[in-house]
Amino acid sequence: MTDASWVGADSGPREAGFGDYLELLKPRVMRLVVFTAAVGMFAASAPIHPVIAFAGLLCIAVGAGASGALNMWWDWDIDAVMRRTAGRPIPSGRVERGEALAIGLVLSVFAVVMLALFANMVAAGLLAFTIFFYAVIYSMWLKRSTPQNIVIGGAAGAFPPMIGWAVATGGVSVESVLMFALIFLWTPPHFWALALFRNDDYTRAGVPMLPVAAGTRVTRNHILTYALILAPAAILPAFTTIGGPVYLAGALVLNVMFLGGAWGLWRRNDAMAEADRYRAEKRFFGFSILYLFLHFVLILIETGLRAVDLSPAHWPMLS
Structure with missing residues (x-):
């Protein structure tokens, strides 16, 4: 990019801590994802064991975090020149890009596989598609190529209640x-x-x-x-x-x-x-x-x- 003046604005890079890796998962976005998924799950009014409900929401949260890590891995150059995002773990130098990619991929596989085991394949398939859509369709393709990026890419954030519903019912x-x-x-x-x-x-x-x-x-x-x-x-x-x-x-x-x-x-x-x-x-x-x-x-x-x-x-x- 042409301007990296926002990188390391204060004291420069430091060693990553737990909070930095947590920030990589976009916890604020994760909270909204888990909330809407939980509403979708409970609104289905279908019998569901508390352990399965908890495990399902945990997998959805991990999947959302994986998407966030993959997004930060890909968008590090954009983040570095924006005031709002320059302090994120990668552009600030606290987390390496390779670490973010590895974390995103491992958590993605973990979340999808565990959701399939705890809940059902429909919910797991929807979660896998959501991660792919956000990381690849939106972040890698739409965001930098069209003003309609958020119109189409917004689907990624809209899937969680469907996933929660599928955890409870096995369908859509x-x-x-x-x-x-x-x-x-x-x-x-x-x-x-x-x-x-x-x-x-x-x-x-x-x-x-x-x-x-x-x-x-x-x-x-x-x-x-x-x-x-x-x-x-x-x-x-x-x-x-x-x-x-x-x-x-x-x-x-x-x-x-x-x-x-x-x-x-x-x-x-x-x-x-x-x-x-x-x-x-x-x-x-x-x-x-x-x-x-x-x-x-x-x-x-x-x-x-x-x-x-x-x-x-x-x-x-x-x-």
């Missing part, structure tokens, strides 16, 4: 596909908001994110368009076995707020003060994380209500 259903669709359609506006206020980073690294390739106005148009497409897809689970009145009410509120945020971004323009645009874009990005988290919390609440037969759908009619 309409409900698990709808959970996949929720994350898949949420991913582009979420990451485009990040790309708006990190535009300089992506420009410096030469990554063709939409604001870099098409400009901020087009990006805001796309965010609003995807928010309009996302809203009905996010509400639809309310009318399936994983939803209900509680989910419907919550999803309606969340999607009105999400659409309002997207509309607010759409109305802004490059003539506005940079600080004001930055705050609005960062605020929308932060809310989008909460938006997704709360949709899966609502699914979990509906699952709990069904388990104890307290869903409003079962309340006696008032005479």
